[in-house]
Amino acid sequence: MKRSGSELQRLVSDAAWALRKGLGPRDLIPMLERVLSRAGAGSAPARFAQQHLARLLVEGAPWRAARLALDLLRYEDDADTWAVLGLAHTLLGNYRCARKAYYRALALSPGCPAYSHNLGHLLDVALGRPEAALIHLDRAHRSLPDEPEIASSYAHALLRVGQPERAARLLTRALDGNRRAADRVLANWRRAILAGQAGSTPV
Numbered sequence: 001m002k003r004s005g006s007e008l009q010r011l012v013s014d015a016a017w018a019l020r021k022g023l024g025p026r027d028l029i030p031m032l033e034r035v036l037s038r039a040g041a042g043s044a045p046a047r048f049a050q051q052h053l054a055r056l057l058v059e060g061a062p063w064r065a066a067r068l069a070l071d072l073l074r075y076e077d078d079a080d081t082w083a084v085l086g087l088a089h090t091l092l093g094n095y096r097c098a099r100k101a102y103y104r105a106l107a108l109s110p111g112c113p114a115y116s117h118n119l120g121h122l123l124d125v126a127l128g129r130p131e132a133a134l135i136h137l138d139r140a141h142r143s144l145p146d147e148p149e150i151a152s153s154y155a156h157a158l159l160r161v162g163q164p165e166r167a168a169r170l171l172t173r174a175l176d177g178n179r180r181a182a183d184r185v186l187a188n189w190r191r192a193i194l195a196g197q198a199g200s201t202p203v
Helices: 002-020 025-038 044-057 062-073 079-092 095-108 113-126 130-143 148-160 164-174 179-194
Strands: none
Touching: 002 025, 002 044, 025 044, 044 062, 044 079, 062 079, 079 095, 079 113, 095 113, 113 130, 113 148, 130 148, 148 164, 148 179, 164 179
């Protein structure tokens, strides 16, 4: 038993070192999987592995990431874990579950612009509620005014609620002052809106 505990401690230490060094998912995922396979359910090593695995897997394996996040939330009410769950549900098309998860993440960390942006973008594009999205996108944009992805999402919602000039100004700034490019993007969005689709917000 002592040897097993020592081995688990070494695995956790190796994974923590790899995270600090910024190793990629190809190296990190197997290390974290080994920790999780040897750690007891709900233990600190298991929660450590679940938290990082959920983040690493969410885009490629959202269902697995959602399961990891849900299991982790049984032990700790963590904003980042709720946000990962929100993204996983978004990618799986479970938009109302995603909305609930993002609201919980924001309740625990109300100043986080990433959570505000993700919730606002979800409300606008996936749930068709641009008016409800504006408060979250405005908050995210105020926190990170130079972040193009946030500005783009905010501009999309503004266009959908009938504020094209504000949308154009925001998008032009996000595109380094290129008004012609902004007008092209806005025209594409208008066509998508007229066709009954929310569209996406590429920058």
